Amino acid sequence: MITCLSSVHEALRDDMHVLRLAPSVHSVRVALRQLLLTAEGQAQEGRADRARG
Numbered sequence: 666m667i668t669c670l671s672s673v674h675e676a677l678r679d680d681m682h683v684l685r686l687a688p689s690v691h692s693v694r695v696a697l698r699q700l701l702l703t704a705e706g707q708a709q710e711g712r713a714d715r716a717r718g
Contacts, residue, residue, distance in 0.1 A: 667684045668674055674685040688696075 666673075666677060666681060667686060668677075669686050669688065671685065674683050677683045
């Protein structure tokens with residue numbers, strides 16, 4: 666199993682092979698920025714659809 670959650674890793678590591686991924690701060694910032702841009706784009710599309718409505 667692969668997880669990013671330390672609690673899941675701790676709970677399962679004695680029962681199975683578990684790999685914990687720990688992303689860098691930079692990677693988390695890039696992912697959050699991309700998520701924000703995607704959400705903003707979807708919000709703008711929704712507003713445009715309602716305006717055409």
